[in-house]
Amino acid sequence: MTLPSLETTPIPGLVVVRLDRRDDDRGFFKENWQREKMLAIGLPDFGPVQNNVSFNASRGVTRGIHTEPWDKFISLATGRIFGAWVDMREGETFGTTFTLEMDTSVAVFVPRGVGNSYQVLEDGTAYTYLVNEHWRPGIAYPALALEDPSAAIDWPIPLSEAIISEKDQNNPALDPATAIAPKKT
Amino acid sequence: MTLPSLETTPIPGLVVVRLDRRDDDRGFFKENWQREKMLAIGLPDFGPVQNNVSFNASRGVTRGIHTEPWDKFISLATGRIFGAWVDMREGETFGTTFTLEMDTSVAVFVPRGVGNSYQVLEDGTAYTYLVNEHWRPGIAYPALALEDPSAAIDWPIPLSEAIISEKDQNNPALDPATAIAPKKT
Numbered sequence: 001m002t003l004p005s006l007e008t009t010p011i012p013g014l015v016v017v018r019l020d021r022r023d024d025d026r027g028f029f030k031e032n033w034q035r036e037k038m039l040a041i042g043l044p045d046f047g048p049v050q051n052n053v054s055f056n057a058s059r060g061v062t063r064g065i066h067t068e069p070w071d072k073f074i075s076l077a078t079g080r081i082f083g084a085w086v087d088m089r090e091g092e093t094f095g096t097t098f099t100l101e102m103d104t105s106v107a108v109f110v111p112r113g114v115g116n117s118y119q120v121l122e123d124g125t126a127y128t129y130l131v132n133e134h135w136r137p138g139i140a141y142p143a144l145a146l147e148d149p150s151a152a153i154d155w156p157i158p159l160s161e162a163i164i165s166e167k168d169q170n171n172p173a174l175d176p177a178t179a180i181a182p183k184k185t
Numbered sequence: 186m187t188l189p190s191l192e193t194t195p196i197p198g199l200v201v202v203r204l205d206r207r208d209d210d211r212g213f214f215k216e217n218w219q220r221e222k223m224l225a226i227g228l229p230d231f232g233p234v235q236n237n238v239s240f241n242a243s244r245g246v247t248r249g250i251h252t253e254p255w256d257k258f259i260s261l262a263t264g265r266i267f268g269a270w271v272d273m274r275e276g277e278t279f280g281t282t283f284t285l286e287m288d289t290s291v292a293v294f295v296p297r298g299v300g301n302s303y304q305v306l307e308d309g310t311a312y313t314y315l316v317n318e319h320w321r322p323g324i325a326y327p328a329l330a331l332e333d334p335s336a337a338i339d340w341p342i343p344l345s346e347a348i349i350s351e352k353d354q355n356n357p358a359l360d361p362a363t364a365i366a367p368k369k370t
């Protein structure tokens with residue numbers, strides 16, 4: 001049994017998972033998430049109840065930085081992204097950032113309280129993720145401006161050329177007063 | 186709360202789910218699976234433990250017909266397929282087929298005992314699915330020949346032009362002697 005491998009990051013609980021992608025004539029097959037193997041490498045038993053897909057027609061689409069009140073296991077079904085995360089939890093690592101270029105062979109577990117975002121590097125990128133709470137319409141959650149100067153994410157595509165939702169163009173700057181109280185998963 | 190809608194098929198327990206895909210400037214967003222909503226429309230609480238992705242580089246890739254010993258919730262992150270299912274369970278509906286062209290706005294719940302297959306209609310199609318048992322290397326499960334004359338699937342792309350794994354070129358014909366005993370999910 002080939003286990004995926006796990007790498008820690010400067011953000012506690014945010015981990016990178018290298019998947020066992022099997023390439024062949026047809027394309028590829030991968031176990032994108034496999035509860036038993038993920039527990040064996042040390043991921044929490046996070047209990048997904050929802051699987052979301054965000055499809056991105058063009059390079060440059062940028063989504064985030066969203067701190068939704070649930071854990072996420074994120075990955076790609078096709079394409080390539082630049083992922084960026086900011087620790088929004090109270091404590092010593094508040095404001096710590098981590099970035100990673102991701103293709104379909106990589107996944108990231110994002111614990112609740114960590115702001116999640118990505119920039120699309122290839123047209124037709126399909127982003128897929130599992131979460132352990134149900135989203136509800138109108139649910140409010142903290143978000144952070146993509147261009148926040150103190151997070152200072154080094155986006156590969158300048159934000160002035162990016163495709164960003166109206167909502168994500170109006171997110172506030174980093175503010176310790178809004179830090180999220182840590183919660184056990 | 187917009188619920189997805191459910192359609193039954195001639196194969197008992199095999200149901201088609203029309204998802205609430207939200208298209209915008211960036212591409213689309215969809216709740217591909219959402220436990221609460223899926224239960225509300227009548228899907229079983231199947232308890233996924235694994236999420237698989239099979240990516241298909243070219244139109245014509247054809248995979249199946251696989252009757253793995255677990256339930257599946259299948260859908261697309263991008264692209265288009267022709268899906269085909271054959272009831273392999275003992276009983277009155279043994280051998281019944283159902284086919285459906287699927288884009289990213291459709292999902293299908295495939296109960297265990299129903300043979301699953303698809304043919305890719307667009308280059309770069311990403312197929313993603315949830316299952317409720319862990320796969321193991323070497324696990325044996327019944328498969329059916331794609332060209333089986335009694336199932337007689339009307340593939341949009343002739344199988345002679347299709348891209349098929351070696352394994353899937355050697356599957357047997359439909360045989361009531363190998364019918365699967367029904368099992369509760």
Ligand SMILES: Cc1cn([C@H]2C[C@H](O)[C@@H](COP(=O)(O)OP(=O)(O)O[C@H]3OC[C@@H](O)[C@H](O)[C@H]3O)O2)c(=O)[nH]c1=O
Binds near residue numbers: 052
């Ligand atoms: C998160 C979510 C959203 N929606 C709807 C609301 C909108 O009509 C549409 C898109 O929602 P946005 O708030 O614009 O989300 P987006 O900016 O795309 O961010 C989402 O995808 C990327 C993810 O990183 C992020 O967590 C998630 O919120 O989908 C749902 O129906 N269910 C959901 O779970």
Ligand SMILES: Cc1cn([C@H]2C[C@H](O)[C@@H](COP(=O)(O)OP(=O)(O)O[C@H]3OC[C@@H](O)[C@H](O)[C@H]3O)O2)c(=O)[nH]c1=O
Binds near residue numbers: 248251
């Ligand atoms: C099903 C499965 C397969 N694998 C490995 C075995 C091979 O190295 C590789 C591809 O497996 P195949 O048996 O060739 O699968 P494939 O013909 O692509 O069919 C799979 O994808 C389409 C699905 O419909 C089908 O159920 C599933 O078995 O992935 C895994 O590591 N884990 C799995 O869960």
